[in-house]
Amino acid sequence: MQARQITVRNVSAELAEKLRSLAESRGESINSTVLAILRQALEVNERRQRMARYATWTQDDLSEFEA
Secondary structure, eight states: OOOOOOOOOOOOHHHHHHHHHHHHHHTOOHHHHHHHHHHHHTTOOHHHHHHHHHHOOOHHHHHHHHO
16 A cells, blocks of 8 residues: 555644654654554554455465365
């Protein structure tokens, strides 16, 4: 899946400062910190999604394995 860019408008000074402070404490960019927060809030786990592609068997795969 291709990455997309999103612009967030009307970010308050307080929120911007909290994001900057959190990013700094984590040693990350603000972008990385915001992405981590969004993934956690929306329960998106890219590793889990990639693993599901490799760990999902078709019915034919299961039949072959059981044989």
